[in-house]
Amino acid sequence: MKILSWNLQGVGNPWTVRALKFLVQNNSPDIFFLMETKLNRGEFGTICRSFVAFNSVISDANGRRGGLALFWNKNLDVTINDVSENHIAFTAMNNSLDTQWKGVGVYGWPEGGNKHLTCDLLKRVCADRSCPLVVFGDFNLFLYNYEKRGGRIRNQRELDDFQATIDDYGVADLGYDGHDFTWTNRRAGEHLIQARLDRFFANAKWQETFVDWTVYHLVRYHSDHCPILLSTKEERQQFSTRPFRFEPMWMRHESFENCVVEAWGSEGSRGHIMDRVRGCGCSMKEWAFYNIGSV
Numbered sequence: 001m002k003i004l005s006w007n008l009q010g011v012g013n014p015w016t017v018r019a020l021k022f023l024v025q026n027n028s029p030d031i032f033f034l035m036e037t038k039l040n041r042g043e044f045g046t047i048c049r050s051f052v053a054f055n056s057v058i059s060d061a062n063g064r065r066g067g068l069a070l071f072w073n074k075n076l077d078v079t080i081n082d083v084s085e086n087h088i089a090f091t092a093m094n095n096s097l098d099t100q101w102k103g104v105g106v107y108g109w110p111e112g113g114n115k116h117l118t119c120d121l122l123k124r125v126c127a128d129r130s131c132p133l134v135v136f137g138d139f140n141l142f143l144y145n146y147e148k149r150g151g152r153i154r155n156q157r158e159l160d161d162f163q164a165t166i167d168d169y170g171v172a173d174l175g176y177d178g179h180d181f182t183w184t185n186r187r188a189g190e191h192l193i194q195a196r197l198d199r200f201f202a203n204a205k206w207q208e209t210f211v212d213w214t215v216y217h218l219v220r221y222h223s224d225h226c227p228i229l230l231s232t233k234e235e236r237q238q239f240s241t242r243p244f245r246f247e248p249m250w251m252r253h254e255s256f257e258n259c260v261v262e263a264w265g266s267e268g269s270r271g272h273i274m275d276r277v278r279g280c281g282c283s284m285k286e287w288a289f290y291n292i293g294s295v
Contacts, residue, residue, distance in 0.1 A: 030073045102134075178217030
């Protein structure tokens with residue numbers, strides 16, 4: 001089973017739609033959850049037609065703010081339980097394991113004065129421990145100070161409340177493979193701020209049911225957030241081993257320079273030189289797929 005979660009910060013942009021198609025094609029998620037779509041359900045027609053193998057439910061944007069969408073493969077037995085501006089809750093049946101489980105996609109309140117509402121929401125959706133549960137999305141919160149680099153120090157009370165909610169309601173962070181941070185302000189040098197705002201949590205019953213999993217932080221594209229992918233034991237993510245090869249023709253594309261500058265700065269000015277080289281190469285490879293059509 002695979003679940004993809006992405007705060008794409010607007011799905012009306014054709015480049016973002018192309019990136020989403022690539023992500024779905026390349027990773028074959030059974031379920032994908034989108035945040036900050038900035039669209040209403042009546043504006044999703046073209047996007048839904050791009051994913052004819054999926055059913056979907058839409059939570060409308062508030063003007064051009066927010067907006068959620070959950071897509072699931074038509075072969076998957078899914079029931080939608082609850083929808084709001086900040087979450088979509090569902091129940092799914094895993095036929096191979098003959099097990100019913102619950103999932104909740106969450107978009108945490110971004111406003112500083114409303115952070116506590118994210119914890120209140122988590123308390124509601126995590127209260128029932130009788131069923132396997134996985135919770136995922138952009139929480140607009142992080143658990144520990146080391147999960148943010150740069151910028152002002154976050155209010156310690158916010159961190160304490162988030163940690164207490166996770167501990168008290170029996171869910172645990174599922175970890176990750178990839179870059180340490182899922183969000184960036186896309187600035188360079190001393191102005192760069194990065195944080196791990198996106199993640200997967202699961203309760204003990206879910207972890208007993210799906211005994212082996214990996215969460216991947218994928219390459220960020222056309223958004224401040226990188227997509228994150230949960231892959232369970234049945235279908236582990238396969239990454240290409242094809243070596244990176246720079247193509248001089250890329251330099252003639254109008255967006256290439258921005259790609260390089262942004263990728264080079266993503267590790268921060270103090271990042272190890274080889275980490276920055278590898279990260280820059282990965283970003284250019286994916287940039288080329290989106291913009292040139294092949295790598």
